[in-house]
Amino acid sequence: MKTITLTPDASGMVDWPTLSNDKKSVVTIGSFDGMHQGHQAVIRRVVELAKKEQSFSVVVLFDPRPALVHGYAAQNGGQEPPAGMIDAQALTSMQERLRAINKLGVDYTLIVRYTLAFAAKSYRFFLGQMVGKLGMRSLVLGSDAAMGANRAGDVKAIENLALATGVFQLDVVDDRGPGETRVPANAKPVMPTVSRPIRWKARPRRNVAHGARKTRRRPCACGAPRMCATCWARGASKTPTRFWDIRMPWKAPWCMARNVGAPSASPRRI
Numbered sequence: 001m002k003t004i005t006l007t008p009d010a011s012g013m014v015d016w017p018t019l020s021n022d023k024k025s026v027v028t029i030g031s032f033d034g035m036h037q038g039h040q041a042v043i044r045r046v047v048e049l050a051k052k053e054q055s056f057s058v059v060v061l062f063d064p065r066p067a068l069v070h071g072y073a074a075q076n077g078g079q080e081p082p083a084g085m086i087d088a089q090a091l092t093s094m095q096e097r098l099r100a101i102n103k104l105g106v107d108y109t110l111i112v113r114y115t116l117a118f119a120a121k122s123y124r125f126f127l128g129q130m131v132g133k134l135g136m137r138s139l140v141l142g143s144d145a146a147m148g149a150n151r152a153g154d155v156k157a158i159e160n161l162a163l164a165t166g167v168f169q170l171d172v173v174d175d176r177g178p179g180e181t182r183v184p185a186n187a188k189p190v191m192p193t194v195s196r197p198i199r200w201k202a203r204p205r206r207n208v209a210h211g212a213r214k215t216r217r218r219p220c221a222c223g224a225p226r227m228c229a230t231c232w233a234r235g236a237s238k239t240p241t242r243f244w245d246i247r248m249p250w251k252a253p254w255c256m257a258r259n260v261g262a263p264s265a266s267p268r269r270i
Contacts, residue, residue, distance in 0.1 A: 001102045005111045012117030016133035019108060024137040025056040027130055029147060031065045034091035035100040038142060038175030045173050046140045047105045056107045058134060062114040063094055069114050080116055123153025124161065131167050139168055142175040 008014045019025060026049045032039045043059060050057035064087055072081040092100075094111070101109055112118070126148055130136040139158070147153040155172055162170045 001098075001106050001109060003098060003109045003111065005113075007113045008115050008118040010117060012115065012119075012121050014112060014118065014129065016129055017110075019056055019058070019134055023056060024053070024135045025058045025108075026050040026053065026138040026140060027058045027060060027134060027136045028140045029060045029130075030142070030145065031062045032059070032097055032101070033065055035097055038173075040100070040104065041175050042140055042142050042173045043101060043104045043106060045171060049138050049140065049171065050107070053138065055137065056135075057105070058108045058110065058136075059101055059106050060110045060112060060130075061094075061097065063111050064114055065090060066114050066119065069116065069119070073116060078116070120149050123148025123158065126153075127158070127161065127168070136168050138171055140171045140173060143172055144176070 004017055006014050006016070026046050028042055028046045030039075030042075032043075046059065047057045049055075064081060064085070068085075068087050068089070069081060072085075073079060098109060127136075127139070130139070139162070141155060141158070143155065145155060147158075155170075159170050159172075162168055
């Protein structure tokens with residue numbers, strides 16, 4: 001894969017290279033930040049059409065990301081971000097994107113420095129440069145792509161331009177995937193409202209009595225499967241027993257039991 005870096009002049013004009021005088025090209029355009037499966041599907045379609053039509057497969061990358069440039073300009077009085085500014089919100093670096101594009105078998109990758117003057121060009125002018133300079137005969141885009149000044153060049157507008165001029169074809173790839181949800185960049189979180197307060201059910205805790213060890217249930221001295229309160233109070237069991245393992249009399253109003261942490265001669269009412 002050949003990589004070419006292009007920088008627009010002060011007026012936003014780009015000196016596009018001439019790839020070939022005879023061979024045409026299949027082009028896709030975008031920043032491709034993250035290189036998710038939708039991006040990969042678009043680039044695979046470019047490579048597939050290029051092999052079918054015996055053309056060059058070309059990817060036009062924008063660096064820095066358009067969102068960074070416009071966001072910085074909105075907060076700094078229309079100024080562009082300085083060269084070398086770190087994009088903290090970028091999902092992948094330019095090197096990572098180039099490695100992923102190279103693995104997909106692309107012939108050319110054109111890295112265009114995104115500036116405000118370049119962004120002010122209309123999508124008609126931009127696509128005319130692609131056709132005249134790069135020999136573009138097929139343009140592959142995602143279903144939500146947009147380009148040009150004020151993002152006026154959406155898929156519908158580009159499709160109408162392709163049908164009206166007849167100099168290139170538009171191929172749209174559904175890169176959203178199943179169950180996709182688009183969240184606007186200016187979306188604000190909204191807390192849900194409930195008609196009645198939510199009551200959380202506390203989970204009961206089964207703590208071990210102070211000084212007792214977690215042991216298996218031991219049969220009672222009188223032969224019962226569980227320790228009864230009477231035998232426990234008499235000290236028949238030499239092993240500390242958990243209080244919920246004691247079989248209490250069903251109808252007894254109270255009983256005497258020995259505190260685990262107290263002397264044996266200290267009965268208390270439970």
